[in-house]
Amino acid sequence: METEKQKKRVQIYVIATGGTIAGTAESSADTAYCAGQLGLDALLATVPEVKQLADIRGEQLCSIGSQDMDETIWLQLARRVNTLLADDNCDGILITHGTDTMEETAYFLNLTVHSDKPVILVGAMRSSSAISADGPANLYNGIVALADPESRGRGVMCCMNTKLIDAKDVVKRHTTDLATFEGDGCLGYVYGNRAFYNRRVTFMHTLYSEFDVSTIDRLPRVGIVYGYAGCSAIPFDAFVREGYDGIIIAGVGDGNIHRNIFPSAVKAASDGIIVVRSSRCCTGPTCLNGEVDDNRYHFVASQNLNPQKARVLLMLALTKTHDWQQIQQFFMEY
Ligand code: SIN
Numbered sequence: 001m002e003t004e005k006q007k008k009r010v011q012i013y014v015i016a017t018g019g020t021i022a023g024t025a026e027s028s029a030d031t032a033y034c035a036g037q038l039g040l041d042a043l044l045a046t047v048p049e050v051k052q053l054a055d056i057r058g059e060q061l062c063s064i065g066s067q068d069m070d071e072t073i074w075l076q077l078a079r080r081v082n083t084l085l086a087d088d089n090c091d092g093i094l095i096t097h098g099t100d101t102m103e104e105t106a107y108f109l110n111l112t113v114h115s116d117k118p119v120i121l122v123g124a125m126r127s128s129s130a131i132s133a134d135g136p137a138n139l140y141n142g143i144v145a146l147a148d149p150e151s152r153g154r155g156v157m158c159c160m161n162t163k164l165i166d167a168k169d170v171v172k173r174h175t176t177d178l179a180t181f182e183g184d185g186c187l188g189y190v191y192g193n194r195a196f197y198n199r200r201v202t203f204m205h206t207l208y209s210e211f212d213v214s215t216i217d218r219l220p221r222v223g224i225v226y227g228y229a230g231c232s233a234i235p236f237d238a239f240v241r242e243g244y245d246g247i248i249i250a251g252v253g254d255g256n257i258h259r260n261i262f263p264s265a266v267k268a269a270s271d272g273i274i275v276v277r278s279s280r281c282c283t284g285p286t287c288l289n290g291e292v293d294d295n296r297y298h299f300v301a302s303q304n305l306n307p308q309k310a311r312v313l314l315m316l317a318l319t320k321t322h323d324w325q326q327i328q329q330f331f332m333e334y
Pocket of ligand 1: 018019020021035064065066067097098099100101123124125
């Protein structure tokens with residue numbers, strides 16, 4: 001019989017990208033700080049306790065504030081994660097990331113990583129040198145969750161403020177609050193040295209995703225246009241002029257489009273540009289054929305995706321097809 005000592009230790013790989021979790025300030029009471037300052041080793045040194053949970057290796061992919069995240073890094077990250085997870089010596093991956101665009105990176109990986117091994121993103125709302133910094137606890141909890149066999153097959157998750165939230169649902173709701181990350185109900189939470197799950201994700205992700213970026217160097221161009229009272233068609237028309245492949249409208253309410261933009265949207269869709277209706281509302285779906293007759297205008301409804309995640313799915317969808325009905329189907333399934 002195998003003794004506790006002989007049991008293989010869990011192998012976790014950490015990919016660091018920067019963010020507030022790696023940020024430093026002049027003094028612990030400063031609210032002004034600079035993101036992405038600590039390197040991977042210094043970051044891990046803030047939680048030596050993780051060594052009791054798993055063997056940890058890692059690398060620094062970049063050191064940026066996540067406002068500067070882009071498609072080139074996403075493609076690099078997805079390929080690296082797929083390579084690492086294909087190795088028997090890697091049981092799961094922790095990605096340290098700025099919180100500003102964490103939800104987009106998480107969703108991109110959810111659609112492009114093909115493994116049931118867990119991938120978890122963590123960040124922090126307070127810099128590493130702040131009083132009561134939240135980074136170390138998030139890092140520790142992320143590794144607890146990765147080391148827990150119950151975490152397999154749940155898609156990419158974010159672990160923030162003890163919550164485990166799936167990549168499709170997770171959203172940063174508050175600019176500065178510690179409890180900023182929410183979803184339509186969390187998948188679970190971390191308490192002590194265990195992950196507790198309440199539900200499973202029913203949408204397609206990871207192993208069941210048909211999006212493959214292993215040979216792609218560049219993603220199709222998709223822009224977002226924001227809706228507001230009296231809004232102008234200038235940004236929408238500029239994207240069209242620049243030859244963008246798709247445009248997401250962050251419309252009002254149930255993805256409604258202002259009359260100043262509507263004619264440009266109809267023309268773009270009839271010219272083969274994919275126009276997706278989403279909503280600037282924080283929560284709720286943008287429903288197909290609600291107040292807008294999507295079938296008539298060949299618009300796509302983003303369903304449960306907010307504008308920034310609708311953009312991620314549309315970029316990937318456009319690597320496979322330019323057919324609006326097929327793309328609508330992707331928005332139903334992913
Ligand atoms: C960033 O997203 O890199 C800065 C903000 C944060 O990490 O909370």
